[in-house]
Amino acid sequence: MITLKNIKKVFYTKDGPVNAVNHVDLEIEKGEIFGVIGYSGAGKSTLIRMLNMLERPTDGSVDINGQALTNLNSKDLRTARQRIGMIFQHFNLLWSRTVKENIAFPLEIAGVGKEERDKRVNELIELVGLTGRGESYPSQLSGGQKQRVGIARSLANNPDVLLCDEATSALDPKTTDSILNLLVDINQKLGLTIVLITHEMHVIRKICNRVAVMEDGKVVEQGPVLEVFKSPEKEITQNFVKQVTEPEETEETIQHLIEKGDQHKVVKLTFVGGTAERPLISDLIRKFQVNVNILQGKISQTRDGAYGTLFIQVEGEANEIEKAVSHVRQQEVEVEVIVHD
Numbered sequence: 001m002i003t004l005k006n007i008k009k010v011f012y013t014k015d016g017p018v019n020a021v022n023h024v025d026l027e028i029e030k031g032e033i034f035g036v037i038g039y040s041g042a043g044k045s046t047l048i049r050m051l052n053m054l055e056r057p058t059d060g061s062v063d064i065n066g067q068a069l070t071n072l073n074s075k076d077l078r079t080a081r082q083r084i085g086m087i088f089q090h091f092n093l094l095w096s097r098t099v100k101e102n103i104a105f106p107l108e109i110a111g112v113g114k115e116e117r118d119k120r121v122n123e124l125i126e127l128v129g130l131t132g133r134g135e136s137y138p139s140q141l142s143g144g145q146k147q148r149v150g151i152a153r154s155l156a157n158n159p160d161v162l163l164c165d166e167a168t169s170a171l172d173p174k175t176t177d178s179i180l181n182l183l184v185d186i187n188q189k190l191g192l193t194i195v196l197i198t199h200e201m202h203v204i205r206k207i208c209n210r211v212a213v214m215e216d217g218k219v220v221e222q223g224p225v226l227e228v229f230k231s232p233e234k235e236i237t238q239n240f241v242k243q244v245t246e247p248e249e250t251e252e253t254i255q256h257l258i259e260k261g262d263q264h265k266v267v268k269l270t271f272v273g274g275t276a277e278r279p280l281i282s283d284l285i286r287k288f289q290v291n292v293n294i295l296q297g298k299i300s301q302t303r304d305g306a307y308g309t310l311f312i313q314v315e316g317e318a319n320e321i322e323k324a325v326s327h328v329r330q331q332e333v334e335v336e337v338i339v340h341d
C-alpha cells in the first residue's frame with residue numbers, strides 16, 4: 001500500500017547539512033495502523049511529511065497505491081493528496097470558521113456542490129461524535145473536540161490513508177484514549193490505513209498493529225507490536241517498552257531488596273498472549289514448598305493480545321526454588337532471575 005524506498009531528507013542550514021531522515025525503507029500494509037516512535041529530533045515529523053510530499057525527499061521514492069508520489073507534477077500531486085488525510089498535534093483548524101465550515105473546506109477545494117457538501121459534513125459530524133456542535137467555533141471546543149474536527153476534515157474526501165502527526169500529544173490521558181478509540185473505530189469502519197508518529201509507547205500499545213522505532217534519522221527496529229514488546233532488541237526500544245510495562249518504582253523496589261540482602265530469589269516473569277491469563281502463582285504455591293511474594297506486576301493489552309510482566313520474590317529451600325522456577329519456564333513464560341539468594 002505504502003512503500004518507502006531508500007528515503008532521505010537533508011536540510012541545508014547555516015550550521016551545515018542536517019540528515020533528518022537517513023535511508024529509510026518501510027512497507028505499510030493496507031488497512032493497518034502503523035506507528036513510528038522516537039524521541040524528539042529522531043526524524044519522525046520529517047518522515048511522515050514526506051508521505052504526502054509536504055516535505056520533498058532529497059532522495060528515494062514514496063509509492064502509495066502503486067503511484068509514485070515523488071514523480072508527480074503539482075497538479076497530479078494535488079489530486080493524489082485528496083486520498084491522503086492528515087491530522088496534527090495543534091489541530092490546524094481555521095479559527096474564523098465554524099465546525100461545519102472547517103469540515104466543508106476540503107470539499108469546497110475539491111469542487112463538491114453545496115448540497116452534497118452539507119450531506120457529507122453532517123455524516124462526518126456524526127461519525128466523529130460531534131453531533132450538535134456543528135455551528136460552534138474552534139475556540140468554543142475542548143482539545144479532544146478540536147481533534148475530532150481535524151479528523152472529520154481529514155476524512156472529507158474519503159481518503160485511503162490517514163497520517164497522524166503527534167495527534168494526541170496536546171491532550172490529557174483520558175481525551176487521548178477517546179481519540180485513539182475513534183481512530184480504531186474509523187480504521188475498522190472505513191478500512192482506512194493509518195500511519196502515526198508519536199513519542200508515547202502508550203499510543204503504540206493501544207492501537208498499532210506494527211511499529212517502527214526511529215533514532216537519528218534511521219529506523220533501527222520494526223515489527224508487530226506484540227513481538228516488539230516480547231523481545232525488544234535495541235536499547236532505545238527496551239526503554240520505550242518499559243514506559244508501559246514496568247511501573248516506575250520497579251527498579252527502586254528491586255534495588256531495595258538487593259540492599260536488604262534477604263535470602264530469596266527475585267524473578268521477573270514475562271507473559272505473552274494466553275499465558276498472561278493462567279493462574280501461575282497459585283500453581284507454584286500448591287505444587288512446591290515455596291512462598292511467593294508478589295512485588296509488582298502489570299498486564300498491558302495490545303491489539304494482538306496481552307503482554308504482562310510480574311516481579312515475584314520466591315522463598316524456600318534452594319532445590320524447591322529451582323524446581324518452581326523450572327516449572328514456570330515450562331509454561332511458555334519467560335523467566336529472568338534478578339536477585340539470587
Ligand SMILES: Nc1ncnc2c1ncn2[C@@H]1O[C@H](COP(=O)(O)OP(=O)(O)OP(=O)(O)O)[C@@H](O)[C@H]1O
Nearest residue numbers: 011013018020038039040041042043044045046047
Ligand atoms: N525545516 C528544517 N530545517 C532544518 N532542520 C530541520 C527542519 N526540520 C527538521 N529539521 C531537523 O531535522 C531533525 C529531525 O527533525 P524532526 O522534526 O523530523 O524530528 P521529530 O522526531 O519529529 O522530533 P519532534 O517530535 O521534536 O518534532 C532535527 O535535527 C531537526 O532539527
